[in-house]
Structures are given as structure tokens and as C-alpha cells.
Amino acid sequence: MMLSENQSKELLCQYGVSIPEGRLAHTPDEAERLCKEIDARKYVVKAQITAGGRGLAGGIKFAATPSAVANEARALLNSTLVTDQTAASGEKVRSVYVEAAVDIANSYYIAISFDPGSGRPMLLASASGGVEFEQLARMDESTVKSHILDDTPEARDALTAFLKDVGIEGPEALDTIENARKAFCDNDLTLVEINPFVRTRDGKWMAVDAKLALDRNASFRRPEFDSMITDPGTSSDETEAQKYNINLVQLTGNIGVVTNGAGLGLATNDMITDAGGKPANFMDIRTTARSFDIARGVEMLLTDAQVQVLLLNIHGGGMTAADTVAEGVNFAYSRAKRKLPVVAHIAGHNAEWGTNILRDRKVPVETFDTMSGAINRVVEIAKTGRAR
Structure with missing residues (x-):
């Protein structure tokens, strides 16, 4: 079961993955009020649906002021977004996530899933992140590179070399991916997708957007996720x-x-x-x-x-x-x-x-x-x- 962005980020944040400061809102007034709790010069208003492709469908808006945030939230809430990953009927927007806009220097794509051959966690990475990633990946499969993740001292050196080849360098980036791997393994996830995974102008690495998938067959081991089954995408x-x-x-x-x-x-x-x-x-x-x-x-x-x-x-x-x-x-x-x-x-x-x-x-x-x-x-x- 796919989690929405705010749920995914909340879980990753618990494992030390840096995310932009943000708040979940269900009304335009709430979105405007929550801006006061966010330290930002500019805001992003994001429709909370479980399907991907919302950026290309108009589900992500930028706003310079709290009042503009309210206007964007008003336009998104209760609307229906149709993307490449929804049914023809689309998915209704019941909440928006308001967060601080990030000054991005470089944008990448990373995901962790299972390697079907070995059954071990596999890292997928691309130097092309953001809303155009899926289109680029369809046109050129070489856009995405893969690497098997292991929890050994030797594996860190191999991971460092792999990421460098993609363009991702530095101990903070490496630690972030290790933390995402730990979240994947600890919580019986079938997917951790961070797109875009960005380096900011001041050199920080952050998950600007994230999507996690829970393995429902392991739900008996994870009763803490039961409340998430009311997710708006289901x-x-x-x-x-x-x-x-x-x-x-x-x-x-x-x-x-x-x-x-x-x-x-x-x-x-x-x-x-x-x-x-x-x-x-x-x-x-x-x-x-x-x-x-x-x-x-x-x-x-x-x-x-x-x-x-x-x-x-x-x-x-x-x-x-x-x-x-x-x-x-x-x-x-x-x-x-x-x-x-x-x-x-x-x-x-x-x-x-x-x-x-x-x-x-x-x-x-x-x-x-x-x-x-x-x-x-x-x-x-x-x-x-x-x-x-």
C-alpha cells in the first residue's frame, strides 16, 4: 500500500533523512495559518494523493505569501487529479502539504526496492531527478542504474563508488541513503522512492518528495501502520x-x-x-x-x-x-x-x-x-x- 507524501516523509525523518519543513492542511484557512509555523521565504503547496505524476497534472504549486498559499490550497482541495498513475476517474485531493521551498542546486532520483534475483535491497539511482524523471526513464533505460545494498563495511565503499558515478557525493548523501535503507528494512517496506533527492545551494542533502510502500502481507508485524489504511488513495x-x-x-x-x-x-x-x-x-x-x-x-x-x-x-x-x-x-x-x-x-x-x-x-x-x-x-x- 502506497503512503502519501506527508506520511512517507514523517517515517523517513524518524530515520534521519532530512526533509523541508512542512505541515499538513485540510482547509485553505488552515494552510494559511500553518505558514506561520514554517520558516520560509517561499512556499510549496502539494496535493496529497498516492499516485505519482501529480506535478505534471498541476498538483504542485508555488506561493510567495501565506494568502497565496490559501488561494492555491483552495484550488487544489476537493479537486480531482488525473495522472499517468491514476485510474481514468483520477484521485480526489482531500489534503495539501505546505512546505518551505528549497533552493536546489542539483536534483537526483533514488529508490530502494527488492532485487528479484537475490531478494536483497537494491538501490536505483539516476542523475536526472524531478517531475521529468519518469518520462526520461521510459525513453532511455540507461537513465537508471542499480546497486545491491549490503550492511557490511565493504559495502559502504562500493556504495560510495556507485553514487559517485551517478554524481552523488559526500558523507551526508551517503548517510541519507543508508538511513533510507534502514527504514526500508526495519518497516517491511517494498519501496522507498525519493524524487527529487536534492543538494541545496548551501550543500545540504534533502528528500524534497518521497513515496513509501508498505507490504500489507507483513501487516501483522506492523500494527502501528493500521491507521494508515485510511489513506486517501485507497x-x-x-x-x-x-x-x-x-x-x-x-x-x-x-x-x-x-x-x-x-x-x-x-x-x-x-x-x-x-x-x-x-x-x-x-x-x-x-x-x-x-x-x-x-x-x-x-x-x-x-x-x-x-x-x-x-x-x-x-x-x-x-x-x-x-x-x-x-x-x-x-x-x-x-x-x-x-x-x-x-x-x-x-x-x-x-x-x-x-x-x-x-x-x-x-x-x-x-x-x-x-x-x-x-x-x-x-x-x-x-x-x-x-x-x-
């Missing part, structure tokens, strides 16, 4: 689904998708798109979900007015057997007012039992032995509106 249904051991992302199509597994969910959505359909969601039923949890996730799809048909693509295995998912679907349909047609492909542990549950309990289901068969049929129903 819809109410997505937030609710998290409580029931379901990872849900709402999309813009009309085919409701029920799958158990992130990889299976992504592959299913890709196949729907390739077949000419449009998924209404991504769903990953966690292995810890019970049948009543699954029922809650299915109910969310049944009450979504844009969803016209459900695709159930389940592979029973591990801790989630096919009949557990089928029972969840049955529970949802037994109390639903809106009973949409279901197309199902069920394989793996207890697959036959799961299929029988759906048929015996009178769920309006068509079953297929192959994924492609189920997907072609669900796309047909979504386009024509006709089920058997």
Missing part, C-alpha cells in the same frame, strides 16, 4: 477488502474478477483484455481468507453497478482449497439482491467439490475446463448481456 471498498484478507483494486471495466493469487489475478486480467473484455477489478484472495471473508469480497462486486458478470478463476492449492472459495461465492449469492451470471474455471485441490457446491446451491454458473474457454465466454456475456 477507495472505501479497497479498504474494506483489506480487512477481509482480500487484495482488491478497482478498475473501470464491467467484468468482476474473483481469483486466489496475485499472479493468477494479473494473468486473468491480461487474458480478459486480450480477448476484448474489460476487467472491473483486480482481486487476490489471500491464503488466510475464510469462506465468509471471500463472501464479503464477492458482495462488493455484486453491488458494483458497473459489473455485469463475474469470472471465477480459481486454482485450489496451499491453504485455499477450491471448495472454500466456492462456499464464499455461495454465501454471497444466498443474501444478494443482485445475482449476476457467473462463469467459472476451477482447478486444483477440491475443484470438483467446489464446482458441485456452486451447481447444487443454484448459483447461476457456467463452468469451463480451460481458462481460455471461461474467459471467452465471460467476455461474450459482458458484450451481449446474454447468459444461458
Whole structure:
């Protein structure tokens, strides 16, 4: 789960990463009043959304006076920003972050994620930071360089050499990146992104913008982050689904998708798109979900007015057997007012039992032995509106 800028900076600051002085505001008057607490000659007003690309979408404004800050906050609050990283509907701005403008000498990009090969933290860095970074990175992959981070004395020398090649030098910059690595490891993060990472005119290194991602699968170890699940970038249904051991992302199509597994969910959505359909969601039923949890996730799809048909693509295995998912679907349909047609492909542990549950309990289901068969049929129903 992505954290907003103010949340990300608050966590990084606790680990010694320098940030510009700033305050979070929810109204124009509050934004103007908080300027008095910030030691600055000029201010930046930033829309607080979780998606990236807000600068290019008009979500970052400069203001010379507290009254100008209020005007910019008034324009941003309750507006909707549409960026390359939001859905077509965009993301609503519910708060703004007011901070001291920084006199930037050099701007860089750094991020810490996991190296898929070694499973160790990996530093990504570029000499080109700021709002244009993503466009530059798309055009030229060599813009970004990578380096595996280790917590050893030898690793610091290697990191120093790597950063020098990017253009980042000095013990303060090195300490900042080490602190960001510690925050990444200590808090079960999947991403630390600082863009821009800047050197100011007076030689200080600061995180002018930052984005962190929490690993929701490690949430049982991090109860202190529970309150952050109300983050403005997460819809109410997505937030609710998290409580029931379901990872849900709402999309813009009309085919409701029920799958158990992130990889299976992504592959299913890709196949729907390739077949000419449009998924209404991504769903990953966690292995810890019970049948009543699954029922809650299915109910969310049944009450979504844009969803016209459900695709159930389940592979029973591990801790989630096919009949557990089928029972969840049955529970949802037994109390639903809106009973949409279901197309199902069920394989793996207890697959036959799961299929029988759906048929015996009178769920309006068509079953297929192959994924492609189920997907072609669900796309047909979504386009024509006709089920058997």
C-alpha cells in the first residue's frame, strides 16, 4: 500500500533523512495559518494523493505569501487529479502539504526496492531527478542504474563508488541513503522512492518528495501502520477488502474478477483484455481468507453497478482449497439482491467439490475446463448481456 507524501516523509525523518519543513492542511484557512509555523521565504503547496505524476497534472504549486498559499490550497482541495498513475476517474485531493521551498542546486532520483534475483535491497539511482524523471526513464533505460545494498563495511565503499558515478557525493548523501535503507528494512517496506533527492545551494542533502510502500502481507508485524489504511488513495471498498484478507483494486471495466493469487489475478486480467473484455477489478484472495471473508469480497462486486458478470478463476492449492472459495461465492449469492451470471474455471485441490457446491446451491454458473474457454465466454456475456 502506497503512503502519501506527508506520511512517507514523517517515517523517513524518524530515520534521519532530512526533509523541508512542512505541515499538513485540510482547509485553505488552515494552510494559511500553518505558514506561520514554517520558516520560509517561499512556499510549496502539494496535493496529497498516492499516485505519482501529480506535478505534471498541476498538483504542485508555488506561493510567495501565506494568502497565496490559501488561494492555491483552495484550488487544489476537493479537486480531482488525473495522472499517468491514476485510474481514468483520477484521485480526489482531500489534503495539501505546505512546505518551505528549497533552493536546489542539483536534483537526483533514488529508490530502494527488492532485487528479484537475490531478494536483497537494491538501490536505483539516476542523475536526472524531478517531475521529468519518469518520462526520461521510459525513453532511455540507461537513465537508471542499480546497486545491491549490503550492511557490511565493504559495502559502504562500493556504495560510495556507485553514487559517485551517478554524481552523488559526500558523507551526508551517503548517510541519507543508508538511513533510507534502514527504514526500508526495519518497516517491511517494498519501496522507498525519493524524487527529487536534492543538494541545496548551501550543500545540504534533502528528500524534497518521497513515496513509501508498505507490504500489507507483513501487516501483522506492523500494527502501528493500521491507521494508515485510511489513506486517501485507497477507495472505501479497497479498504474494506483489506480487512477481509482480500487484495482488491478497482478498475473501470464491467467484468468482476474473483481469483486466489496475485499472479493468477494479473494473468486473468491480461487474458480478459486480450480477448476484448474489460476487467472491473483486480482481486487476490489471500491464503488466510475464510469462506465468509471471500463472501464479503464477492458482495462488493455484486453491488458494483458497473459489473455485469463475474469470472471465477480459481486454482485450489496451499491453504485455499477450491471448495472454500466456492462456499464464499455461495454465501454471497444466498443474501444478494443482485445475482449476476457467473462463469467459472476451477482447478486444483477440491475443484470438483467446489464446482458441485456452486451447481447444487443454484448459483447461476457456467463452468469451463480451460481458462481460455471461461474467459471467452465471460467476455461474450459482458458484450451481449446474454447468459444461458
